[in-house]
Amino acid sequence: MTAPARARGSQELIRAEEPVLAHNYHPLPVVVARAEGAWVEDIEGRRYLDMLAGYSALNFGHRHPALVDAAHRQLDRLTLTSRAFHHDRLAGFAERLAALTGTDMVLPMNTGAEAVESGIKVARKWAYDVKGVPADRATIVVAADNFHGRTTTIVGFSTDETARAGFGPFTPGFRVVPYNDLAALEEAVDETTAAVLIEPIQGEAGVLIPDDGYLAGVRELTRRAGCLFVADEIQSGLGRTGRTLAVEHEPVVPDVVLLGKALGGGIVPVSAVVGSREVLGVLRPGEHGSTFGGNPLAAAVGTAVVELLETGEFQRRAAELGTVLREGLAALVGRGVVGFRARGLWAGVDVDPALGSGREISERLMREGVLVKDTHGSTIRLAPPLTVTGEELRGALGTLEKVLTS
Incomplete structure (x- = not known):
């Protein structure tokens, strides 16, 4: 994917929203311009693995x-x-x-x-x-x-x-x-x-x-x-x-x-x-x-x-890759993760509050190319598209490990 030309960068566009959009959301500071599968791209061409999938609205990935x-x-x-x-x-x-x-x-x-x-x-x-x-x-x-x-x-x-x-x-x-x-x-x-x-x-x-x-x-x-x-x-x-x-x-x-x-x-x-x-x-x-x-x-x-x-394909993928997700999160318990709950390709991850709020962890992950969303306190949600690959999922878990341990 290549980013379309834009006259203004991400921060300029984000600032431009402030006077005209009612503040019903507090988005992460990323401006998405294109997407395909489990990946999105911002207006400056940076790519991110989408581990939120529109709160499950994008179960089948972007633009299936x-x-x-x-x-x-x-x-x-x-x-x-x-x-x-x-x-x-x-x-x-x-x-x-x-x-x-x-x-x-x-x-x-x-x-x-x-x-x-x-x-x-x-x-x-x-x-x-x-x-x-x-x-x-x-x-x-x-x-x-x-x-x-x-x-x-x-x-x-x-x-x-x-x-x-x-x-x-x-x-x-x-x-x-x-x-x-x-x-x-x-x-x-x-x-x-x-x-x-x-x-x-x-x-x-x-x-x-x-x-x-x-x-x-x-x-x-x-x-x-x-x-x-x-x-x-x-x-x-x-x-x-x-x-x-x-x-x-x-x-x-x-x-x-x-x-x-x-x-x-x-x-x-x-x-x-x-x-x-x-x-x-x-x-x-x-x-x-x-x-x-x-x-x-x-x-x-x-x-x-x-x-x-x-076809049952996506239900099977969620079950099989859910094992990868659970095993990856279990390996992080005691290494920045204090607890988690997961079923299929859906997890709530409780991060050690000493490492930051859920919002702060989400922002650090964003800077490393992974998009998630916080819920309350120091909890983040992981809900990738059901089209995510095992390699992509392991990469996201590796990035979470990096953010929590570096």
Whole structure:
């Protein structure tokens, strides 16, 4: 790859953003201009190994040929109808996504937060229409340290004060319990509970993996209580952990699964709520909608993503290379790493605070040609594209070792 000519350098462009862009992000000081596979290139021609993959939105790497081809072909035909009309790509996309996830129905949306909001609406509607919860009494139980998005409803049940402070008043009807605590969950569930909404692995919290049996316990508890199990797989799903869905690491089938990020192939925002007909079938025309949800371009790219996952290749790669990742991180424990959690090609790495914050470690890695992102304190996330090679992965781990020990 060669960098395109630019009149201004990275720092000039970064400074130019300050007066015009609202400060909702604090990006690393790198200006990406081109990308392919697991690599990105800045405007000055420096190359970096992408070990974040857009928080899993780039599970298949940058500009995967099959996905780019699907987008190009659809751009020449039809991009948007709105859902006021049928189009020729949506039914095929929905059928294949339902088959991939073992579900009955698909509700297409755009962003992950939209999928969560849609899941909340569906769960409440189900509680009133099917379970018989009195009007406006439905509750949803969520886990502390969750990250489901940043809309006002969602931040209202976040325990992250940075996300919450200054945005109230918040929507009622949510109960927060500790993650990975079945006893606390059982105590919070009652006859008003519409659903338990959790991430099978908490990504933003630092890739927190629950104890074996926790997800199966949630499934059994919700079944006994007559409420729904809603799994937010927006970051963890679609191959990231070595399975199509992270819940598949236990014999668990949720009532509803929320998908996003990787579903758009790193090309367009695509999300979906998938689940049983009994649950998603409660929606009637006019009760929910989205102008762009399920648009032809999104359906074409989403179908190509499903086709990649149907082969099982990417799930196998994540599982096999996950062993390389875990072994490499284990070798760094006591050498700058104080602990880590990993499943498939996803890891939260706790760095010795004496060596710097997660942000500082991320900046040092960036200067050495590896891009990661911090979470909280001295924890960084590793989530390379599933197309990364073993050699590239070992190189990134070597760079982390260098940064931590030099």
